[in-house]
Amino acid sequence: MxxxxxxxxxxxxxxxxxxxxxxxxxxxxxxxxxxxxxxxxxxxxxxxxxxxxxxxxxxxxxxxxxxxxxxxxxxxxxxxxxxxxxxxxxxxxxxxxxxxxxxxxxxxxxxxxxxxxxxxxxxxxxxxxxxxxxxxxxxxxxxxxxxxxxxxxxxxxxxxxxxxxxxxxxxxxxxxxxxxxxxxxxxxxxxxxxxxxxxxxxxxxxxxxxxxxxxxxxxxxxxxxxxxxxxxxxxxxxxxxxxxxxxxxxxxxxxxxxxxxxxxxxxxxxxxxxxxxxxxxxxxxxxxxxxxxxxxxxxxxxxxxxxxxxxxxxxxxxxxxxxxxxxxxxxxxxxxxxxxxxxxxxxxxxxxxxxxxxxxxxxxxxxxxxxxxxxxQKERRKPLKTKQILVIGGGPAGMEAAVSAAECGHEVTLWEASPHLGGQLAAQADKPEFASLMKMWQRNLAEHHVKVVIAKEALIADIYAAEPDVVVLATGSVDGEPPVVPRGCAYSSAREVLRADLHDKTILLWDEIGDQLMARAVEKLVAAGNKIFFVTPDFFAGNKMAATGELMSWNQTLMSCSTEIYLINRIKEINDRTAVIYNIFSSMPTTLTEIDFFVFNTWSKPNDALYQLLCGKVKEVHRIGDCLAPRGIGPAVREGFQVGKSI
Missing domain, CATH: 3.20.20.70 (Aldolase class I)
Structure with missing residues (x-):
């Protein structure tokens, strides 16, 4: 406009x-x-x-x-x-x-x-x-x-x-x-x-x-x-x-x-x-x-x-x-x-x-x-010396770090292992607000002449060969472990499900976090005609969303879906399409049958293996976002901005 x-x-x-x-x-x-x-x-x-x-x-x-x-x-x-x-x-x-x-x-x-x-x-x-x-x-x-x-x-x-x-x-x-x-x-x-x-x-x-x-x-x-x-x-x-x-x-x-x-x-x-x-x-x-x-x-x-x-x-x-x-x-x-x-x-x-x-x-x-x-207002706009910056990871933290450093006058290269930028944000690009945010970052990268290389795995030899003055690791997090390992039943994390295509199945969902990620996964799976068993150890579905005012709306959405909800429960086992869950307080078991797929939402872990390998081997290395500690987009963007301005 x-x-x-x-x-x-x-x-x-x-x-x-x-x-x-x-x-x-x-x-x-x-x-x-x-x-x-x-x-x-x-x-x-x-x-x-x-x-x-x-x-x-x-x-x-x-x-x-x-x-x-x-x-x-x-x-x-x-x-x-x-x-x-x-x-x-x-x-x-x-x-x-x-x-x-x-x-x-x-x-x-x-x-x-x-x-x-x-x-x-x-x-x-x-x-x-x-x-x-x-x-x-x-x-x-x-x-x-x-x-x-x-x-x-x-x-x-x-x-x-x-x-x-x-x-x-x-x-x-x-x-x-x-x-x-x-x-x-x-x-x-x-x-x-x-x-x-x-x-x-x-x-x-x-x-x-x-x-x-x-x-x-x-x-x-x-x-x-x-x-x-x-x-x-x-x-x-x-x-x-x-x-x-x-x-x-x-x-x-x-x-x-x-x-x-x-x-x-x-x-x-x-x-x-x-x-x-x-x-x-x-x-x-x-x-x-x-x-x-x-x-x-x-x-x-x-x-x-x-x-x-x-x-x-x-x-x-x-x-x-x-x-x-x-x-x-x-x-x-x-x-x-x-x-x-x-x-x-x-x-x-x-x-x-x-x-x-x-x-x-x-x-x-x-x-x-x-x-x-x-x-x-007091931030330094231009560096005392222009440096070669290598940012590894093209999610929100990496994109913000690259733009922030380039704004200060540094020469910045961004490597992203997947075929597209966005990290976890890319899975939600069908939402107009998220899509607009992605386009904004991509325009800023181009405007500030950041060299973006996608589908680029960050190998140690390649990092050394690039001879960067500073390496910024924005490699995100990796999925946590499922509460139990299913036998005879396929499974994946909620994050992976956002990129998957599951239709007309009976799916067991385990959510120990109660965040927007699982909410988004449930909405996608229900829209695709799947039946859901939703199990959480919390007193409410989406417990973490209480602070953002989404708890009531999310529970209204969940209860209007083809979903059976089991609160204050844990999973004991999953064998051959049958799961046994139990109430945390009473230990009362419940058997869920005909399960086609198991989805879990557990606490992620930092993807920081590169940091351990690079420490002491390159001039300067920083970890930001989930690579430092998995906390979500907000801290990732803020740390990307701060590290870019501090170099």
Whole structure:
């Protein structure tokens, strides 16, 4: 897509008393970059990179408005006056590139963490959170007044800090949404019951905030338009009425439409199992009845899709959080006709979902700079001496290392043993996001004149003959061992099955990892008409996917397939198409018959034999990615980037 004047995504938009330079928004999300609950230089560099890349509006991660809320250890405490200097630094960095910046103000209510704040949670009613199961305190009149005052205080701090305004969170993880929803609001006073009462706290917050920021600053509202809980939660129809009533106050300048609630954390943010633009349909209905700009968030990653929904008038602007984490320069690449160079977000949630990550800072599977912007700004661009670099292995780690080293001016050769680049990623190239990522790496290799040799086995004699100054080993990992060796039954690893062609068979799957690899294998095998016996020692299928929000969606998919699921079981033996499994706790055996094939997903081992042979024999050798320790694509890409820049 070559940007032209017809691309409405890059047209200016008047919002309140301000004007956005375009319709692309980098919305609020936790980062865990804080130190002492204050903004840091990493925050400044992080937001600056997105402004430099072309985002029109940047919304800072949630600013906590009251001491009764500490949702995670590194949350930003906006009610403390020390936060103002951080706002000033971020504002200066973002304004330097012409973007606007507002702060999201929030109280998490019952979805906070009592153990983090070492005190009781506050909520409309004593209804326990679905995740923590902690019963909160039902707020009293004085508590409500204090929270409203807290929103106003933080708003004052944003004005003092030179920000362009604030966004009030009334969607996921917010006290205001909890007051709006019958699921969580069981009050019988002026703040509960009928819709007008359930909106009372939000009205009071908006009035208090507008009073202190004045008419020239932006005041946005992030609204939940569907909790996906029709038995009592906010519905699209009710959210439309909410939006209408709140807009009639003439206080807000824009509405950010979101979806999700207590029972749908797997949709906040949405993984690849969710539909693209999950909130667009309801947002477009809200836009039809509102006289102010309507924005939308929820799995909007592709520039072409974002362009389409804006040009069709479904919304006025789009929130592209994860797309801009993956590639901060997405807007400028599109406007300059370089969309093919965009690093595509995979909706994997493996590095960017850090709200409940025990303090782990935000990273990105495909962008090694994400979370390190303040350090990358200081990286050395050109080496003191041009070196001959030999990268062995053409997976994500090897390709990133080769490009990174070539960017610094080194002469790089890449050997790949298979007939194609991509490593484990190649088996998933049928997915558009993965295919786009592969093309991006291949273009970068060509652009930086990396000599790529495929179907090239890395023999020791050939390595010596190449006389490299540096060898980078990105040879990946090898499959682990099966839990038992079948007799009279063919078998292979889940990784091998992705490249195989099995149809109309009965297959026994053993999964001790619970990751996306086995999920992908199951989906492929079921689509080919195979019957599946799924066995795992875990309490859930896909246990590792809980952290990425995919656990529920994956289990829904698994249970809808022609699959028999055996949880908390181990395999005792497989003989002549018959397997015996047993429950880990009760030892109760189960016999599975007529098995045609056995697939196992066990922990991989580093493929580091070359490293042992080369140590002390070449000038400099590095191991990266799974060759160092099998951990997946994210660490592999990051280490490839880091080693390339360090040579």
């Amino acid at each position: 070559v940007a032209t004047k017809s691309n409405k995504l890059f047209e200016k938009l008047v919002v309140g008393a301000r004007e956005l330079p375009n319709r692309i928004i980098f919305g609020a999300h936790p980062t865990n970059f804080a130190h002492n609950n204050r903004l840091t230089g990493q925050h400044v560099a992080y937001y600056q990179a997105r402004a430099k890349g072309g985002a029109g509006l940047i919304v800072l991660e949630e600013q906590i408005v009251h001491p009764s809320d500490l949702p995670y250890e590194k949350a930003l405490l906006g009610y403390r006056s020390e936060i103002v200097s951080g706002y000033q630094q971020v504002a200066a960095a973002v304004h330097n590139y012409g973007s606007l910046v507002v702060a999201q103000l929030n109280h998490s209510g019952m979805q906070s963490e009592g153990s983090t704040g070492m005190r009781e949670l506050w909520a409309p009613s004593a209804v326990p959170d679905v995740v923590s199961r902690e019963v909160p305190k039902a707020m009293e009149a004085e508590d409500i007044r204090d929270v409203v005052a807290g929103f106003a205080l933080v708003a004052v701090h944003t004005v003092e800090g030179g920000l362009d305004g604030v966004e009030i969170n009334a969607a996921q993880f917010s006290l205001l949404r909890q007051y709006m929803s019958r699921l969580t609001n069981q009050r019988t006073d002026a703040y509960g019951g009928e819709l007008d009462n359930r909106l009372r706290l939000t009205r009071e917050v908006l009035q208090a905030v507008r009073k202190v920021i004045g008419p020239s600053k932006l005041l946005g509202l992030r609204l939940c338009a569907d909790e996906f809980a029709p038995w009592g939660g906010i519905t699209p129809e009710e959210s439309m009425e909410m939006a209408r009533l709140l807009a009639e106050l003439n206080l807000i300048d824009y509405l950010m439409v979101s979806v999700g609630g207590l029972f749908t954390l797997h949709l906040t943010p949405a993984s690849h199992y969710a539909a693209e633009g999950i909130a667009v349909a309801v947002a477009s209905k809200i836009k039809e009845i509102l006289p102010l700009p309507v924005f939308v968030e929820g799995r909007i990653h592709r520039p072409q899709y974002a362009k389409t929904i804006v040009e069709q008038g479904l919304v006025d602007a789009v929130c592209m959080n994860r797309a801009l984490i993956a590639d901060p320069d997405l807007p400028t690449k599109v406007t300059s006709g370089r969309e093919e160079q965009v690093r595509s977000c995979l909706s994997c949630n493996q590095g960017c979902q850090v709200r409940r990550s025990m303090g782990k800072p935000l990273t990105c599977l495909v962008n090694p700079r994400a979370g390190l912007e303040s350090k990358v």
